[in-house]
Amino acid sequence: MQKHWDVMRSDDAGESWQEISGNLPTDFGFPIAIHAHQPDTLYVVPITSDSHHFVMDGKLRVYRSRTGGNEWQALTAGLPQQHCYVNVLRDAMAVDSLDDCGIYFGTSGGQVYVSADAGDGWTSIVRDLPAVLSVEVQTLA
8 A cells, every 4th residue: 555655565454554665765655556466566656745746856766566565676767767757646557467467657747658567667658648647457358
């Protein structure tokens, strides 16, 4: 669960929660996604703070944990790393159910990005939209 100032995990269907913010640069943000086939692989997009709703240092980074939290890796390949002051809202990140598990997110700047390799590389698939409030994914067999 991403709840503004914490990234949390429950292993007992929500009866109890533990913080897993670990080495994230900030624990403030909105979206969280879970890999479709690897439940310990998580994705978040931290932002600066509750008063600065944009990514830190003008660098768009998705953070991935393959250990269920606490250990996070910044994913930047294909994402803007300067002068990028956007936000990713709570409903603007989604995953698909394909074997390689695609990750999708939209920004307040009107871009939609996709990773077809679980976050290792990103491609912009849409630009110049209004602020993206929600991203949904459907896969067809």
